[in-house]
Amino acid sequence: xxxxxxxxxxxxxxxxxxxxxxxxxxxxxxxxxxxxxxxxxxxxxxxxxxxxxxxxxxxxxxxxxxxxxxxxxxxxxxxxxxxxxxxxxxxxxxxxxxxxxxxxxxxxxxxxxxxxxxxxxxxxxxxxxxxxxxxxxxxxxxxxxxxxxxxxxxxxxxxxxxxxxxxxxxxxxxxxxxxxxxxxxxxxxxxxxxxxxxxxxxxxxxxxxxxxxxxxxxxxxxxxxxxxxxxxxxxxxxxxxxxxxxxxxxxxxxxxxxxxxxxxxxxxxxxxxxxxxxxxxxxxxxxxxxxxxxxxxxxxxxxxxxxxxxxxxxxxx
Numbered sequence: 001x002x003x004x005x006x007x008x009x010x011x012x013x014x015x016x017x018x019x020x021x022x023x024x025x026x027x028x029x030x031x032x033x034x035x036x037x038x039x040x041x042x043x044x045x046x047x048x049x050x051x052x053x054x055x056x057x058x059x060x061x062x063x064x065x066x067x068x069x070x071x072x073x074x075x076x077x078x079x080x081x082x083x084x085x086x087x088x089x090x091x092x093x094x095x096x097x098x099x100x101x102x103x104x105x106x107x108x109x110x111x112x113x114x115x116x117x118x119x120x121x122x123x124x125x126x127x128x129x130x131x132x133x134x135x136x137x138x139x140x141x142x143x144x145x146x147x148x149x150x151x152x153x154x155x156x157x158x159x160x161x162x163x164x165x166x167x168x169x170x171x172x173x174x175x176x177x178x179x180x181x182x183x184x185x186x187x188x189x190x191x192x193x194x195x196x197x198x199x200x201x202x203x204x205x206x207x208x209x210x211x212x213x214x215x216x217x218x219x220x221x222x223x224x225x226x227x228x229x230x231x232x233x234x235x236x237x238x239x240x241x242x243x244x245x246x247x248x249x250x251x252x253x254x255x256x257x258x259x260x261x262x263x264x265x266x267x268x269x270x271x272x273x274x275x276x277x278x279x280x281x282x283x284x285x286x287x288x289x290x291x292x293x294x295x296x297x298x299x300x301x302x303x304x305x306x307x308x309x310x311x312x313x314x315x316x317x
Contacts, residue, residue, distance in 0.1 A: 011050040061094035089135035110156035129160045199244045
């Protein structure tokens, strides 16, 4: 500024851009972007020494998204971060309609909504695609409430195809299951309990909550059967494999006297409050060993996969 005999009051955006261009031309490697001047310019503008930048015109799409975010927070009770996430998901939909004469929402049709979904969602991960259509339905509901569209178009948004068990289940390999069982030390009561619980998971394909809910009364030693309480009120009797029965008996024999009748009782207090559902564990009861997120499910899935007859195809031909 001294070289050009400029005052601080002449520090306009055009002057700052010319300064940055000159620095790049002279080969400097630092302070080359407008962001580098933000602290200095902010300080000078707060003092009134430098002129304030001209207010940029906000595009119609961004203005509408701002109203949409406020609607989600104030009317729908969403958190601010969630509202911003919804707005980010539907920004391409509105940006594609931003023209000089406005967004043209009065002429929006169901075919245009469907066309946007079909053009955007196929290349997305399943979770992102589902969130996109959810946010789009929410936006269309907001537009109808505001009177910007004549009819509720949210019902015309296609759903994302997502079926449970549509693909092959993930499972532990037999060698991984064997390594998991071998990791349980047999010289301690806790290790024998762990081995018994994991054997039930691997041999019978039980859920972690079903193993956690087992009590001594659920095992019929003479008949060689075990009573499994599943989801809801389902109660089924399954044959007890010999190896699982031996391990469970060893656990009961070496555990010592206890008031608890739970087969997989805790050896110490749980680190967090357990749920009330018997499938998730009741007070004084924790999930069985190996039921950390994923491990019990994969062990159970691996058992179920290996039990399928070889003649049953696992994938469509």
